[in-house]
Amino acid sequence: MDLTWVNSALRRIPSWLVYLCGAIPAVWLMSQALTGGLGVDPVKSLEHRYGELALQFFVASLAVTPLRRHVGLNLLKHRRALGLLCFAYVVCHLLVWLVLDVQIPSQILADILKRPYITIGMAAFALLIPLAITSNAASIRRLGANWRRLHRLAYPAALLAAVHYVLLVKGFQIEPLLYLGGIILLLLLRLRSPRLSRA
Numbered sequence: 001m002d003l004t005w006v007n008s009a010l011r012r013i014p015s016w017l018v019y020l021c022g023a024i025p026a027v028w029l030m031s032q033a034l035t036g037g038l039g040v041d042p043v044k045s046l047e048h049r050y051g052e053l054a055l056q057f058f059v060a061s062l063a064v065t066p067l068r069r070h071v072g073l074n075l076l077k078h079r080r081a082l083g084l085l086c087f088a089y090v091v092c093h094l095l096v097w098l099v100l101d102v103q104i105p106s107q108i109l110a111d112i113l114k115r116p117y118i119t120i121g122m123a124a125f126a127l128l129i130p131l132a133i134t135s136n137a138a139s140i141r142r143l144g145a146n147w148r149r150l151h152r153l154a155y156p157a158a159l160l161a162a163v164h165y166v167l168l169v170k171g172f173q174i175e176p177l178l179y180l181g182g183i184i185l186l187l188l189l190r191l192r193s194p195r196l197s198r199a
Helices: 003-013 015-032 041-073 076-102 105-114 116-133 138-144 145-167 174-189
Strands: none
Touching: 003 076, 015 041, 015 076, 015 138, 041 076, 041 145, 041 174, 076 105, 076 116, 116 145, 138 145, 145 174
16 A cells, blocks of 8 residues: 555644644643533542553553554654653643642652552653653763664563553553553564564
8 A cells, every 4th residue: 555645734734733632631721620421439440541541652662663664654753752742641641640639748758659550651751751851862972872772662561551451440440451461462563573672
C-alpha cells in the first residue's frame, strides 16, 4: 500500500497542533469533574481517566516505529509530542492522586512502600522523568549515541505502567490485560530486527 500522500500530509501537521489536541481531554475531564459529570466519585474517575490517557499516548508513541516499519505509516515527526503528552498525563494522574485523593504526606509514603501497584507505578514514573527532561534537540546533540540508549528506558517504563494498571483494578478485567498485551506486542515488534531499535 502506497502511503506517500498520507505521510506527506502527516508531515505538514504542526507539532503544536498535536500538543493542543492532546491537551483537550485533560481540560475537558477537569471541567467534567468540577461540574459533576464524572459521577459520584469525581476524584477517582479523574485519576483513572488521566492514567488511562497516559497509557494510550504511551502505546501510540511505542507504535510509531512498528507502524513505519511494517505498514509504511510515518509518524516519526510526532513521536516526541506523543511521548511528552504521555508524560503530561502521567503527571496529571499523579497530581490528582497526591493532591486530591490521598493528601496526607505520611499516607502517600506509606502507600508507595506498602501497595505493590503504587510502587510499580512510581517506578514507571521515575523512569520517565529523564526521558521527558531530555526530549529536546539540545539534549540529543549533547548526549549523542547515549540519547538513544537512555530513551530505551521507555520500554521497561511501559511494561511497569501496564502492570500498574493490571494490579490496580479489582477482579478480572480484560481492558488492563489488553493494554499489557498490546505493549508487549509492540516491544516484540521492535526487537525482531536490529534496524527497529535504531529507528
